[in-house]
Amino acid sequence: xxxxxxxxxxxxxxxxxxxxxxxxxxxxxxxxxxxxxxxxxxxxxxxxxxxxxxxxxxxxxxxxxxxxxxxxxxxxxxxxxxxxxxxxxxxxxxxxxxxxxxxxxxxxxxxxxxxxxxxxxxxxxxxxxxxxxxxxxxxxxxxxxxxxxxxxxxxxxxxxxxxxxxxxxxxxxxxxxxxxxxxxxxxxxxxxxxxxxxxxxxxxxxxxxxxxxxxxxxxxxxxxxxxxxxxxxxxxxxxxxxxxxxxxxxxxxxxxxxxxxxxxxxxxxxxxxxxxxxxxxxxxxxxxxxxxxxxxxxxx
Amino acid sequence: xxxxxxxxxxxxxxxxxxxxxxxxxxxxxxxxxxxxxxxxxxxxxxxxxxxxxxxxxxxxxxxxxxxxxxxxxxxxxxxxxxxxxxxxxxxxxxxxxxxxxxxxxxxxxxxxxxxxxxxxxxxxxxxxxxxxxxxxxxxxxxxxxxxxxxxxxxxxxxxxxxxxxxxxxxxxxxxxxxxxxxxxxxxxxxxxxxxxxxxxxxxxxxxxxxxxxxxxxxxxxxxxxxxxxxxxxxxxxxxxxxxxxxxxxxxxxxxxxxxxxxxxxxxxxxxxxxxxxxxxxxxxxxxxxxxxxxxxxxxxxxxxxxxxxxxxxxxxxxxxxxxxxxxxxxxxxxxxxxxxxxxxxxxxxxxxxxxxxxxxxxxxxxxxxxxxxxxxxxxxxxxxxxxxxx
Numbered sequence: 001x002x003x004x005x006x007x008x009x010x011x012x013x014x015x016x017x018x019x020x021x022x023x024x025x026x027x028x029x030x031x032x033x034x035x036x037x038x039x040x041x042x043x044x045x046x047x048x049x050x051x052x053x054x055x056x057x058x059x060x061x062x063x064x065x066x067x068x069x070x071x072x073x074x075x076x077x078x079x080x081x082x083x084x085x086x087x088x089x090x091x092x093x094x095x096x097x098x099x100x101x102x103x104x105x106x107x108x109x110x111x112x113x114x115x116x117x118x119x120x121x122x123x124x125x126x127x128x129x130x131x132x133x134x135x136x137x138x139x140x141x142x143x144x145x146x147x148x149x150x151x152x153x154x155x156x157x158x159x160x161x162x163x164x165x166x167x168x169x170x171x172x173x174x175x176x177x178x179x180x181x182x183x184x185x186x187x188x189x190x191x192x193x194x195x196x197x198x199x200x201x202x203x204x205x206x207x208x209x210x211x212x213x214x215x216x217x218x219x220x221x222x223x224x225x226x227x228x229x230x231x232x233x234x235x236x237x238x239x240x241x242x243x244x245x246x247x248x249x250x251x252x253x254x255x256x257x258x259x260x261x262x263x264x265x266x267x268x269x270x271x272x273x274x275x276x277x278x279x280x281x282x283x284x285x286x287x288x289x290x291x292x293x294x295x296x297x298x299x300x
Numbered sequence: 301x302x303x304x305x306x307x308x309x310x311x312x313x314x315x316x317x318x319x320x321x322x323x324x325x326x327x328x329x330x331x332x333x334x335x336x337x338x339x340x341x342x343x344x345x346x347x348x349x350x351x352x353x354x355x356x357x358x359x360x361x362x363x364x365x366x367x368x369x370x371x372x373x374x375x376x377x378x379x380x381x382x383x384x385x386x387x388x389x390x391x392x393x394x395x396x397x398x399x400x401x402x403x404x405x406x407x408x409x410x411x412x413x414x415x416x417x418x419x420x421x422x423x424x425x426x427x428x429x430x431x432x433x434x435x436x437x438x439x440x441x442x443x444x445x446x447x448x449x450x451x452x453x454x455x456x457x458x459x460x461x462x463x464x465x466x467x468x469x470x471x472x473x474x475x476x477x478x479x480x481x482x483x484x485x486x487x488x489x490x491x492x493x494x495x496x497x498x499x500x501x502x503x504x505x506x507x508x509x510x511x512x513x514x515x516x517x518x519x520x521x522x523x524x525x526x527x528x529x530x531x532x533x534x535x536x537x538x539x540x541x542x543x544x545x546x547x548x549x550x551x552x553x554x555x556x557x558x559x560x561x562x563x564x565x566x567x568x569x570x571x572x573x574x575x576x577x578x579x580x581x582x583x584x585x586x587x588x589x590x591x592x593x594x595x596x597x598x599x600x601x602x603x604x605x606x607x608x609x610x611x612x613x614x615x616x617x618x619x620x621x622x623x624x625x626x627x628x629x630x631x632x633x634x635x636x637x638x639x640x641x642x643x644x645x646x647x648x649x650x651x652x653x654x655x656x657x658x659x660x661x662x663x664x665x666x667x668x669x670x671x672x673x674x675x676x677x678x679x680x681x682x683x684x685x686x687x688x689x690x
Contacts, residue, residue, distance in 0.1 A: 201426055
């Protein structure tokens, strides 16, 4: 498959066959302009404001960064952001791997239904879903009402405003990003490998651990990275389902900008989050090809 | 090699009580069948394979040979019948405890493991010690002449090298049976022919019992002690290459193995054998042939003669009228020189075609296109079979 790709199209032979830029490439100008105007420019503006926009006049360009790292609360929230992202990644992996495995072994029809089930969250608004979780989890919500009415508990058990609530809400949203890359990789694993392992004397679990699992690892790494990076930027779900303890840095950014109108520190936090996310990607790229993570559904 | 002709013999039943018996068959299939939702893939296969024997399952695609192999390996559960390996019923034994080595069509080498790690895999599963694994992997690599390539990954090996590693991996744990599913199918012709001999030699050297699946009749003839011809989920005929070639039991076998001249007609019985009649042509059929084919008088039949058993003579040659010889007048349509042989395409008076192959340099007369000739063959060189399409 890979070797069938037209190699010449990329090499020097192209010059003989036509202009350097394919005419169809002109179609990309519009999206590129769009990205430039509405993504790149704001990004530059935000980065600049973090070193030019100060609450109090100062001579130090990096005063905002100094301010950010001087506050224990900020560092705690930053740490918490990574902690919550890690937790939700672990939860998604624990749920997503078996789910993808199941999709891979059932008949195509059933796999299709499972795929729809996991994609369903994509088709409804994130806000609606998060409020739905509130309805289910809050003290007067479905679960607690049921438990109180059936006298299982005397007072509502804390579900909302807990890390558990955040985990439920986030992993439901993030699960497809874990399942899809893993499933895509699993589907490409030739079933003969597992048969060969059995033939060579491997009991089912050993065949899984020694052959199937290692072969599915690229999908696992891709899904893990994808979920982790997405989780770092979560905002609404922790705000609505979590306790103040679960505050993530996106919430801090929003309140700095919207409530305190402190664009300088808001921009600073945004740049820090972006930098750290980028650092995660750089570290991850040493272990996996990012193309696998972000293009995992294309057949390779 | 003496041939155990026919299907299941008498040895099958007694062996389970005496597991140390050296002449116990390595593999016994009895009434093996597999039906999928809409198709009967295997329909009652009986086969008995001796220790150290090389048996090929040969047949066109869809004839059930691969399904049979997969049932022996345990990947597919049979719908009916039994599989015994070394006298033990395998019906409820999962694949990982059957102790059979398999070489897959696409080799199925684990891509995340090196060649040496691939070969070590079955040994690790059997909890061999590290030093023993090291020693036996080295031996296996030496056996397939790939010393020094143990640290390569499968994708860094050529097709032929991958095939050898797959072979080494399948034999390194001394399995009770070695199953091969068209293992040379993906290789080019030259490499395939070299590896045929190599696989055969190494298998003999190891004393391995081999069940080999292929659709290539030449490969089957080259490598096998015995060949089972598969057709429509059944074994049509089982025997040595010579048996299949010289004494095919059906038109299918005659047509599948080698080149055949098939002369169709109606069988007429008489006291000592009979005749195959077609219009005003009549050919003698030997008594032994008649016994074997067990055809009723007047049924559609055919006689099969191999191209090299036919002779071309002049119309007035005395051989035409010799006893024990069948003869028919024919005309030469094409005379082809193929180096070591001459090939003649002939047409019989009733429009049937015949092919004759003669060695060059035997001092025989050469014939030209357009010659009117006599075509003769010894009665005993022809085989009588039923003609299901007649």
